[in-house]
Amino acid sequence: MAALLEVANVSKNFSGLRAVADVTFAVPEGAIFAVIGPNGAGKTTLFNLIAGVFAPDAGEIAFNGVRIDGQPPDEICRRGIGRTFQIVRPFPGLSVEENVTIGALLRQPDPAAAMRRAHEILWRLDLFDKRRHLAGALTLPDRKRLEVARALATEPKLLLLDEVMAGLRPTETDRMVDILKMLNKESGLTILLIEHVMRAVMSVATRVLVLHHGAAIAEGTPDAVVRDPAVVASYLGAEAV
Amino acid sequence: MPAEIYLNVAISGLLTGLVYGLMALGLSVIFGVVRVVNFAHGEMMTVAMYVAVVLFAQLGLDPLLMMLPIAALLFAVGYAMQMALINPFIARPEHSQFMLMVAVAIILVNGLLIVFGPDAQTVQTSYAFDSFAVGPVIVDATKLYAGLAAILVAAALFAFFQFAPLGKAIRACADNYTGALVVGLDVKRLYALSFGLGAACVGAAGAIIVLIVDVTPPLGPAYTLLAFIIVITGGLGSMPGALLGGILIGLTEAMAGLFFTPSAKSMFAFAILVLVLLFRPQGIMGKRLT
Amino acid sequence: MIARLLHGVPRHALLLLAGLLAILVAAPIFADDYLVTVLILILYFAYTGQAWNILMGFAGQLSLGHALFVGLGAYTSAALYVHFGIGPWIGMPVAILISVACGAIIGFLAFRFGVGGVYFAILTIAFCEFTRIGFDHFDWVAGSSGLFLPVANYTRNDLINLRGQPVMFYYVILALTVAAFVMCHALLRSRVGYYWQAIREDEAAARSLGISTFRYKMIAIVISSGMTAPAGVFYAFYYNNLFPEQTFFILRSIEIILGPIIGGVGTLFGPVIGAFLLTGLSEALQELLTAYGLDTPGAKRVFYGVCLLVVVMVLPNGIWPPIARLLRLDRRETPET
Missing domain, CATH: 1.10.8 (Helicase, Ruva Protein; domain 3)
Structure with a gap:
């Protein structure tokens, strides 16, 4: 499978604060790819870098083999990336x-x-x-x-979803998961999810990237990621305590 | 033209600019805290000017002495306006608040027109034609008193926000609305106080400026616009910026009146506004917009 | 084309519109001269309100300087007529061109640099005031002493040169208003219209759907300013005199926007209903005040102010939306909760 979205060594600072630090990953075509991490891990910043809200300070983002970092949000959409907002904005x-x-x-x-x-x-x-x-x-x-x-x-060829399950009740979450699976299966839509709710991610994602303090600390299948000691320590451990 | 003329005009512009700055300071306080654009600002200023004119004409009270009572009166007006009209509009869209203030402005300006008529009203103090000579420079006494009074009021306001507990509470409320609610500040009352303080600034500025300017009702919209230009130039929400902007616009108008024609002087203020909006929309002293 | 325009419009709405149009067309037969002049004023504000509504009501950009475009239209056509004998119908395209150029400059400056909201409103006022003072010193159009069109006692109506009696002006402004209404209806249902509304509702969300917000805001100000200019041409030839102090006065801009705000910003009927109500009521008030000898210059405008205050406080969306629900003309539903 060719990579539809490639994020290479991307960093973003906000007045000295490192929100995203040297993150690299690739989303293959047809995947449901999830980015997870505790609050303040830099998920939304990463999302906004891809969606064109900010330009990265360093690194490259390529979609369909063409660089898109620094392009404005409307141009990103015209190239085939759709997005939702964390706080809904219909x-x-x-x-x-x-x-x-x-x-x-x-x-x-x-x-x-x-x-x-x-x-x-x-x-x-x-x-x-x-x-x-x-x-x-x-x-x-x-x-x-x-x-x-x-x-x-x-x-879109790629759909970016920013915490689309947050604030939903379990039955509503399941409904959303079913919809995403259907879209992915029927039309081959590639989906990049940014999510805080673990349960939903585990059942829907084919691949998961874990962010912590702006850096990628693990990447793999959902099963592999939850067993990763670094992930358990930083994220799941913190939640369990 | 001899060089002293430029200096004289510059000093005169600077002193007028200080009064402009005080007026704009009021707008800045209101916007900085309440986040509402007071489109009736200049109209409130003319109300204060007419009060000063009436007090002088009927009772012979000097506008400078009446500065504080008039400021207190405008404070009450501002407080009541915020409580009755504007507080219900806090959550409404920006243009809706704006239209509310436009309505207030129209009522004030035309109410004044009905009561006082279209003719200019003026205050003739005993010191109207006095002046001080400092070396080759001649300073107009009224303008000097006006400038000093403006500095005095502005300084008092700065001190209030810097040192008084209530001033600090208002600043906290301006920085973080939800935070202020959480720690139990009565935000509606603080908003009303802020609007009152902003109105008191225009009240004082209005009482002072009748010494320099004749008052007519259409002066209201003109001053509203001038206050906006000053505040945007200085930086919206920045108190020192408002004073600085006032001085800058005062100087520009004075110089434009000297080099071109006095009737075209406000064109230069607009030109400054356009330049600032384009190249430094946050204003001279304003924080960078995100 | 016509079928497309009518598609999806409820039948009772069409009947209502046809009835209203028939009344307006027949009005001069029954109305006396005074009533015709009042109707002219109403239609004039309906027209300018409609033009302003494109920018604010559709695209969400608050202009408080639309008197600028009226004034430019008026001065252009009047100057061409006075200096070169060029008639208003040839002057009109020139007036539109100049108005559009000016609107495009304001739009480019504001939208390119992200100036929006209240800042944009103040920028429009500033441009209008700037022009007012500029025209005061612009000798070719007689500066502050005023530009006058030659007036005679007309026995017949000269439509080519717009010289004649009020009834002719009535039909001209009626035609303009109908054209503006149809055009706004078409715009609102076009891609541009949808995109404008998206920008008005939420600019960031609009961009995320691939909409170039700069481009569509530019289209809005260009169409709105261009549409406002003919009102200026009408104004010049109807009143026959132009003073910068009056033409570009800030209250002129406010008068333009009162109708649509009272009627309902962003709706097609808002500007029309608002103009009828506001002008009708204020004329009635004027009559009343004159009858009782209370006629002072500010009274009418205090009334404007009070109307605006009441409507903004009580009916923030204007008068039309509740009427539309009553007449079942509202396509959007609010579910009962």
Whole structure:
């Protein structure tokens, strides 16, 4: 399998604080790749570097073999990377279908066609019945799924999900896991998850990277990672205490 | 032109600029703490100016002596406005707050127009034509008193925020709203106090500036704009920045009046605003925006 | 084209619109001269409100300096007419061009450097004030002493040169307003319209969906400024005199935005309803005040201020949204909780 996303020796500092330190990894095409770590490990910063919110201070990020680091967020999306936000940001004053239509307009310039595409996606994500609802009035699980739907509508090759399970109840988490598995299986979508909730990651990810204090301390299959002594000490150990 | 003229005009601009700075300081305090853009700032200033004019005309009270009572009056107005009008708007979008203040501004400016009419009102003190000669430089007495009074009020405000417990509490509230809530500060009251303090600044500035400027109702919007230009130039939320911006704009206007025509002087203030917005949007003394 | 425009519009909405249009077209038959001038004023504010609404209501960029574009349109067409005898319909494209150029400069400066929110509003005021003072010293258009268009007692209406009686001006501004309404409807349903709304709602989220926010904000200010200019042309030929002090006065900009804010920012009907209510009420108030001898210069504007205050406090989204729900014209639902 060729690597779809390659992150090589990437670092980012914030006024002296090393948020991401020399991180290297590759996400193969078709994988569900998870980045985990305790709070403050630099997960969201890493995510924002890939999504184009910041440019890295050092290192390279390549997508499909082309360098993308330093490109603005809209350009990153046009190249085929969709994202969600850790604190959900649907367009609150617009309806669910309008939210997703805006995403679909990237590849379908005709609004009527984009709306049809949006309806297909809403159908798959179980939001079709709520398509006329104001996005701002949805419950948190619905808003999280709406964000996934909106990002999917831009037809990404890689979907970046920032803590998409956080704040969900176990049944809702399972529902999200099923959706992600379905998307990955049916359309071969590559997914990069940034996640704090371990349980969900273990059941969905094919490969896991563990960050601690901005540095990558382990990478491997979920089973291998949880047995890694360094991971247990830094992350799981800390949680267990 | 002899060199002394430039110096005279520069000093005059500097002294006027100090009063501008005091006015802008009020805007800066309000924005820094309450995070609401007071679009009725200049209108509140004209209210203070008219109070000073009436007190002088009816009772012969000198505006400089009335500076503190007028500031106290405006403090009460500001406190009440924050409590009644603005506090319910704290969580509303920026443009909604802005429109609220625009409405207040329109009511104030036209209310003054109805009460006082469109003609300029002026204060003629006994020292209106006095001046001091320092070597070759002639300093206008009124402007000197005005500048000194502005410095005095500004210094008192700085001291309040630096040393008084209440001032520190307000600063804490400005730095971290949620934090202030958590440690049990009454944020709504602190907001009202801050708006009151900001209004007191314009109150004092208004009482002072009637010595230099004739007051008409349309002066309100003009001063609002001027206060914004000064605060943005100096750095939004920075108190020293507001004073510095005031001096800079005062100097610029004075010099523009000398070199070009006085009626075009505010064009130069706008030009400075545009330059600052483009090249240093955080202002001269402002913190870098993220 | 027409089928596309009408697609998905509820039938009772079309009937309502057709009825309203019929009343407006027939109005001069029943109305006296005074009422026609009031209607002209209403339509004028409906038109300018619609143009402003594109920038603020659709794309979320608050302009408080739209009098600038009215003024540029007015001065361009009036100067061309006075100096070269060029008629308003040829002057209009020139006016639009100049207005658009100015809007593009403001937009480029602001959006390229990330100036948004209140800063953008102040930048627009600053440009308008800058122009006002500039025009005060601009001798070619007579500076502060004012530019006047030649006026005579017209026995017949000259549509080519826009010289004539109020009824002609009424139909001109009605046509402009209808055109603006249809255009805004089309824009709102186009890709651009969706993208504007995305930017208005959440700029960072919009960028994450591949939207070049700079580009679409530029499109918004270009269309909005270009659309505002014809209102200026109308203003110049209807009032026949232009003073920088009045044309570029900050309250002129505020008057433009009051209608849409009271009616409902970002809605198609908001500017129209707002203009009807505000102008209608303020004219009625004027009549009342004059009748009781209380007519002072500030009274009407205090009324504007109070209207704005009440609406902003009580109906933050304007008057139209609740009416739309009542008439079942709202496509978005708020689920009961």
